[in-house]
Amino acid sequence: MRIGVVAPARTVSQESAARMSAFMALTYPQHDIVYHPQCFVTENHFAGPDAVRAAAFLEFANDPGFDAIWFARGGYGSNRILERVMPHLNSAAKAKTYMGFSDMGFMLGALYARRIGFPVHASMASGMGRNDKGQDTGWALSWLIDKDIKGLEPSLLNGKPAVAFNLSILVAMIGTPWLPDLTDHVLMIEEVGEPTYRVDRMLFTMAHATQLKGLAGVRLGAISDVVRNDVDFGESDEFMIRRWCGEMGVPYLGRCEIGHVALNRVVPFGVSVQG
Amino acid sequence: MRIGVVAPARTVSQESAARMSAFMALTYPQHDIVYHPQCFVTENHFAGPDAVRAAAFLEFANDPGFDAIWFARGGYGSNRILERVMPHLNSAAKAKTYMGFSDMGFMLGALYARRIGFPVHASMASGMGRNDKGQDTGWALSWLIDKDIKGLEPSLLNGKPAVAFNLSILVAMIGTPWLPDLTDHVLMIEEVGEPTYRVDRMLFTMAHATQLKGLAGVRLGAISDVVRNDVDFGESDEFMIRRWCGEMGVPYLGRCEIGHVALNRVVPFGVSVQG
Numbered sequence: 001m002r003i004g005v006v007a008p009a010r011t012v013s014q015e016s017a018a019r020m021s022a023f024m025a026l027t028y029p030q031h032d033i034v035y036h037p038q039c040f041v042t043e044n045h046f047a048g049p050d051a052v053r054a055a056a057f058l059e060f061a062n063d064p065g066f067d068a069i070w071f072a073r074g075g076y077g078s079n080r081i082l083e084r085v086m087p088h089l090n091s092a093a094k095a096k097t098y099m100g101f102s103d104m105g106f107m108l109g110a111l112y113a114r115r116i117g118f119p120v121h122a123s124m125a126s127g128m129g130r131n132d133k134g135q136d137t138g139w140a141l142s143w144l145i146d147k148d149i150k151g152l153e154p155s156l157l158n159g160k161p162a163v164a165f166n167l168s169i170l171v172a173m174i175g176t177p178w179l180p181d182l183t184d185h186v187l188m189i190e191e192v193g194e195p196t197y198r199v200d201r202m203l204f205t206m207a208h209a210t211q212l213k214g215l216a217g218v219r220l221g222a223i224s225d226v227v228r229n230d231v232d233f234g235e236s237d238e239f240m241i242r243r244w245c246g247e248m249g250v251p252y253l254g255r256c257e258i259g260h261v262a263l264n265r266v267v268p269f270g271v272s273v274q275g
Numbered sequence: 276m277r278i279g280v281v282a283p284a285r286t287v288s289q290e291s292a293a294r295m296s297a298f299m300a301l302t303y304p305q306h307d308i309v310y311h312p313q314c315f316v317t318e319n320h321f322a323g324p325d326a327v328r329a330a331a332f333l334e335f336a337n338d339p340g341f342d343a344i345w346f347a348r349g350g351y352g353s354n355r356i357l358e359r360v361m362p363h364l365n366s367a368a369k370a371k372t373y374m375g376f377s378d379m380g381f382m383l384g385a386l387y388a389r390r391i392g393f394p395v396h397a398s399m400a401s402g403m404g405r406n407d408k409g410q411d412t413g414w415a416l417s418w419l420i421d422k423d424i425k426g427l428e429p430s431l432l433n434g435k436p437a438v439a440f441n442l443s444i445l446v447a448m449i450g451t452p453w454l455p456d457l458t459d460h461v462l463m464i465e466e467v468g469e470p471t472y473r474v475d476r477m478l479f480t481m482a483h484a485t486q487l488k489g490l491a492g493v494r495l496g497a498i499s500d501v502v503r504n505d506v507d508f509g510e511s512d513e514f515m516i517r518r519w520c521g522e523m524g525v526p527y528l529g530r531c532e533i534g535h536v537a538l539n540r541v542v543p544f545g546v547s548v549q550g
């Protein structure tokens with residue numbers, strides 16, 4: 001398998017790429033990982049201007065020589081290239097797996113909405129730290145290369161088709177044509193670095209979204225690195241999710257193992273797995 | 276005129292209420308301002324539990340003895356009472372003016388969507404500081420009581436009907452039935468206390484919102500107290516708004532004088548004024 005890495009949002013370092021390439025050479029010596037040079041470009045907040053990030057994605061996604069696109073890193077910015085790339089994906093792009101999470105939810109969601117390829121919520125190519133055993137990186141690669149189910153989010157086994165999103169990214173797509181039709185899907189959400197009142201406000205938007213009325217259920221991943229507010233919000237994550245799922249009229253199905261945490265499990269969009 | 280004050284989000288102090296009552300007594304001695312006791316309740320983040328805030332709003336809004344509801348303060352939380360209050364407003368509620376901004380955009384938007392009363396974006400009852408001349412408070416009251424146009428956002432004169440929202444609140448309503456039909460309206464937006472990348476992400480949602488395709492135009496108010504990011508975003512407010520209005524296919528009409536700033540002009544929803 002030949003895996004192409006592009007960065008639709010923020011840049012990555014050469015060191016990070018070298019670390020991942022070494023990990024691949026050790027664990028999957030018969031497979032290749034290729035970083036597009038765009039990954040290392042920096043312009044202000046982004047890994048290059050919108051046009052450069054869009055061109056790099058289109059180049060690798062439309063190249064039949066690659067089997068998968070592994071997104072380099074999140075941050076912010078993949079939404080800015082959706083209009084430039086989504087109408088221009090060819091048949092080679094439709095056969096690929098696309099893997100990432102966080103800001104990459106824009107890409108995964110838009111691809112899934114158009115039924116292009118196989119979007120997978122999983123750790124990213126820059127996800128492995130300096131003294132990292134690479135557990136979730138291993139999960140992502142073993143699903144990608146061997147369809148090994150060991151890293152899948154456990155509720156997927158014998159469960160309904162699911163998707164996973166960062167809550168901020170999901171909410172930013174609500175009301176737009178980029179949000180896929182999620183009827184009969186389980187929606188898994190996670191969040192990082194927000195004060196609780198904002199999580200509550202985003203759950204309100206999710207709960208009242210016309211487009212999400214047909215969900216089979218909601219699962220809550222990690223709400224990590226919560227930003228302290230001036231007064232305590234007084235409601236737990238579990239209380240909030242139950243309240244809003246109630247107002248939404250969609251079953252709350254419990255927790256799930258995704259998020260900006262060490263345990264970020266793999267969620268292939270729309271796949272129902274027999275364990 | 277008898278003005279009722281309620282607090283659908285955060286609490287206000289007795290001192291703030293006393294200051295506003297004194298201002299009213301001096302400037303509009305023939306008119307009354309009545310604070311609902313709920314304004315002074317505190318429970319964690321909110322001015323009382325959802326049920327208490329909802330009941331206070333319904334009590335005053337449905338009381339024919341009040342001519343207007345002036346919201347006490349923003350913060351966060353009026354979205355949490357929408358489902359409890361909006362279906363229960365009576366004919367007295369339909370004759371009233373509702374005035375506030377920021378988080379109160381949820382209330383103004385939901386009222387406007389249901390064509391209940393006369394929503395007005397303007398400073399709030401707690402808006403006057405300790406050594407404040409009360410200029411924008413005066414604008415709000417002079418529109419409310421005398422229909423004096425001196426405090427109106429200048430572009431309203433001989434202009435198209437308009438609405439005004441905090442961008443975070445607008446985006447939280449996009450994709451839900453609480454967002455009013457804004458076809459042929461000018462949309463004015465303002466933001467406070469956000470890093471630039473988030474403003475950009477919210478403008479993306481606005482630009483791609485299916486519900487907003489029929490806007491007559493967009494105007495940009497103050498983007499104040501911007502939170503510094505780890506890297507400079509590299510795009511000005513003016514650049515961002517032009518970019519996203521372009522992608523939206525809606526004319527950018529220039530700046531407007533609203534926001535979390537001293538100069539927060541009055542924008543009566545849907546009213547076109549002959550100056």
